[in-house]
Amino acid sequence: MVCAIEGVMIMVGLLGLFAGLALLIWLALRGVNIIFASVICSVVIIATNALPLADSLNQSYAFGDLGAFTFAGRFFLLFAAGAIFGRIMGESHAATSIAMALVRSLGAHRALWITVLSCALLTYGGVVVFVVIFAMYPLGLRLLKEADIPKRLFCGALALGAGTFTLTALPGTPSIHNVIPTLKLGTDLFAAPLLGVFGGAVMFILGMIYLERERVKAKAAGEGFVAGPLDTIPDLQSIEKDLPHPALALTPLLLVIGTILAPRLLSLSGAGGDIALVQFANSQSILWPSIALLFASLVALILFPAVRRQSLQVLGNGTQDAIMPLMATSAVIGFGGVVAKTAGFYEFTQAIVAADMPPLLSMFTASSIVSGITGSSSGGLQIFMATLADSYVAMGIDPQELHRLSAMASGGFDSLPHCGAVIAMLTITGLTHKEAYKDVGVVTVIVPVVATLLTVGLAMLT
Template sequence: MIGLLGLLAGLGLLIWLALRDVNIVFASVLCSLVVIATNALPLADSLSNSYAFGDLGAFTFAGRFFLLFAAGAIFGRLMGDSHAATSIAMALVRRLGAHRALWITVLSCALLTYGGVVVFVVIFAMYPLGLRLLKEADIPKRLFCGAAALGAGTFTLTALPGTPSIHNVIPTLKLGTDLFAGAGLGLFGGAVMLALGMFYLERERVKARAAGEGFVAGPNDVIPDLDAIQKDMPHWALALIPMIVVIGTILAPRLLELAGIGGSSAILQFANSQPVIWPSMALILASVIAVALFPAIRKGGLRLMGNGTQDAIMPLIATSAVIGFGGVVAQTSGFATFTSAVLGADLPPLLSVFTAASAVSGITGSSSGGLQIFMATLADPYLAKGIDPEELHRIVAMASGGFDSLPHCGAVIAMLTITQLTHKQAYKDVGVVTVIVPVVATLLTVGLAMIT
C-alpha cells in the first residue's frame, strides 16, 4: 500500500513541479527518488539502470533516437531561417485570408510536422508569424497555443501514416511494422482530430470576439516585419520541395515494394530494416537540398546545421528524463499490479490497449515515453491475444497522444514558455485539443477497427 501511495505521490509531485515551471530534468530525478524510497527499490541500481541506462532508461532512449531528433531539429532550423516556413504560411494567408489565422496556424504546423520538423522547432518557427496573424485578426494569443498544439501535436504525430515522428517510429522497432501501418485507421482518426479540434477553436474564436477579448502582445513579443524579409523569402512552391523530399524518401521503399520493383535491392532492404536511420537520412537529405535551394542560408549552411543540432539537445534530454522516471515506475509493484489489472480486465483487446497506453502516457507525461514503456512491457501480451501488429501500432500510437498532454507534459511547458503564457491563461484550450479531442478520436478509431 505504501508503495502505491508513493507511486501516486511521485506522479503528483511531478505534475505539481511542472505547473510551477521547475526544470523537468531535476523534477524527474526528484520524483524518481520519491518512488524509489517509498517502494524500497535498490537506490544504486534504480538510478543507474532503471532511470539511466536500462532498457527504459533515459540515456538508452536518448542514444537510440538522438539522430532522429537532431535531423528533425536541423531541418526545422533551416526551414525557419531560410523563411521557407514563413513562405508556406503566407501562401495560405493569401488563399484563406488573415482572418482565418487559426486555420493557417493549424495547417502550417501540420505541414511542417508531417514533413519531419520536430514539435519544439515548429513552435519556435511559427510563433513570430503567428503573432502577426493574431494581431491582424485580433484573436487572443491563447488560441495560438491551441491551434499550434492541434497542428503540431496531434494527428500529424500519431495518426497520419508515413510521418517520421518519433511516435510513429517507436512501434516499428518492436512490432516489425513500417511507418504506414494501419493507414486506414490513421487517416480516419486524423480526420476526426482535425475536425473536432477546428470546431472547438473556431467556436472559441467567436466567443472571444463576442466577449471583447482580443490580441494582447506579451512583454517580450517581437512582431516581424514581413516586408523586411520579403526579398529572402522563397516562393512557396520552392519552399515545399524539401518537405516533399522527406515524405518522398520515406514513401519510396513502400511504393517500390508494392510495385514489385527492387525487392532484392540492398537499399530497399536497408530502408525497411532501419526505422530510425532511414527517416533521419531523409531529413538530412532534405536539409542539404534546402541549403542548396535557399539563398538566405546558403553561405552559413553548416553553421545553421550545427545550431539545429543544438536545438535538439534540450527537447531530447527533457523527453529522456521523463522516460527515465517512467523506467523507475515500471519497476514498482504498483505498476505490475496495474498491468495485470489491465490485461485481465474484461474488455475488448483494442479497448484494453487504449486504456493501457493512455494510462502509461499520462503517468509519464510523454507520448514517446508512454510508447516506449508500453512496447517494452505490454506489447507481447497483446500480440499474444491475437491483435494484428499494424492495428496495434496505430491504436497505441494514437492512444499515447491523449493523456500525455496533462499539465506536466514537457511539450506543453515549452510551448507556454515560448508564448509567455501561464497554464491558467492557455492550458484549457491546449488541454481540449490535445487531450479530449485525441481521446475521442482514438475511441472512435478503436470502434471502427472492432467492426471492420
C-alpha cells in the first residue's frame, strides 16, 4: 500500500512538472509577463510535488543558490554596465555609424550581412541583446526597404548576429553566458578559445547560408518588404550627417575587449604575475568585465558630444534599461530553482549522467534540455552549473572544454517559441511567431545545435 501511494505521488509530481513547464510555454507564447508566469508555474510545481510552500517560494524561488534574487544580486552590475554601454552607443549614434560604414563597404543590398555583422560587433563588445535590437531596428527598416527584403528575414539576421555565436561561442565576450561558467569552474572568459572560434565560425557560416538562401527564394517568389503600421523608416542621408567617424565609433568596443584581454596577456607573458591589478582582474570574473564596460562607457561619454551634454541622464536611462532583462532572466532562474528541487528533475539529471554515452555528448544533452525547459540560455546554464557541472568534471572533462561547450549547448534549445528574448524581438519588430519564428528558429536553434555537436566532435577527436 505504501509503495502504491508513493508511486502515485511520484506520478502526480511528474505530471505537475510537465504541466508547469507546458503552462510556462503557453503563457509566454501569449505574451504574459514572464515574471508573473514564472511565479504561477512555480506554484503549480510546488503544489503537485508536495514541496513546502514557504521554503520553496522564499528559498528555492527567491533567495536560494538558484534563487531569482540571488542571481539578480550577483549579476546586477554586469547587466547594468552592459545596458549603460548600449544606451551610450545608441544615443551617441556610434552603433549607427558602424552599421553605416558597413553599408558603404557592402552596399545596402547586403542588408542581412550588415545586420548580422553590426549586431555581432555590438554584442561581442558587451552591448545587451535587447539594446542591440532597439538600436538596429530603425536603420534595418531602411536597409530592408532599399533591398526589398522581407522583415521576417531581418528578424533572423538580428537573432543570428545578436543571439548566437557572440554570446556563447567566441572567447573573450563579456556576455553573461560566458561569465556564468567561470564562477563554478574557475576558468576565464577565454576558455577553450580554439573550440569557441570553430563553433562560432560554423554558426555564422551556416546561419548566413540559410538567410541568403531564403532571401533568394523570397525574391523569386515575389515576396518583398512590407512596413508595419508603426514602422518609421529614416532617411539614410539625414542619418549620416550627425554620425561620429566609424573609427571613433569602434573605439569603445575595442576598449572593452582590450581591457578584458590585457590581464590575461600580461599573465601569459609573465610580466604581470606580481601586479595587484592583474591579480584582481583575473580573480573577478563578473566585476572585471563590468569595469571594462563602465570604463568604455566613460570614454564614450568623452568622445561623443551627443551624449556628453546629458551624461547623467544617459547613464540613468541605461541603468533602467537593465532592470527588465535582468528580472526576466532572474524569474526564469527562480522557476528553475523550484524545478531543481523536484524528484522528477533529480531522476532526470541522474539518468542523463548515468546514460551510456560519451561524457561530452551527455553534457550537451543535459545543458540543452535544461535551457529548453527554462526558455533561457543563461538560466539553463546557471542551473546546469549548479546541479551537474561537478559530475562532468568528475568524469574527466577538462574545465576549459566544459565551460565553452556547455555555454554553446545552452544557446540552442533555449530559443524555442517561449524564449523571452524571442518574444521581445518579435514584439519590437511587430511580427508574430507565425510570420517570423521559422527563420528565427533555424538560426537560433538548429544552427547552434549543429555547430555545438560539430564542436563536441572536434573536442572528442583532439
